[in-house]
Amino acid sequence: MDRISTIRNVEQAxxxxxxxxxxxAATEERVLATLRTYATEFxxxxxxxxxxxxxxxxxxGVVVVAESRAAARERVAEHASDPPESFDVERLG
Incomplete structure (x- = not known):
């Protein structure tokens, strides 16, 4: 799903x-599903x-956008609560 489609889906919700x-609750669920689809199909x-x-x-469950696995690992660590010393990142999509 591209950015424009994502924005349209959020507007519809x-x-x-x-x-x-x-x-x-239904609106939150719909918006969350839209964002998750956007992120996983990014x-x-x-x-x-x-x-x-x-x-x-x-x-x-911490999902970020990055140009490499190393950059993604740094961003995940920044956004995670109390990140561990060792963890992996997986490219989605």
Whole structure:
């Protein structure tokens, strides 16, 4: 899913919420699903990719965009709560 499609899907979710067609929980779920799809299908012509932390509870589920595994590892560590000394990153998509 490209950036424009992602933004449109989020707009549709917000519109449904504003019009009373969805409650907050359903809206959050829809927006989260849209963002997760965008992240896991992330394909950028600049060489960036989506990476997820693996191997320790503190980094599991932390997804970042980076130009390399090493850069992704640094970003995951920055965003994780109490990151361990050793963990892996996996490229998504």
């Amino acid at each position: 917000l519109r449904a919420f504003e019009e009373g067609e969805a409650d907050l 394909d950028d012509e600049t060489g960036l990719g989506a990476y997820a932390g693996r191997g320790d509870e503190a980094v599991e």
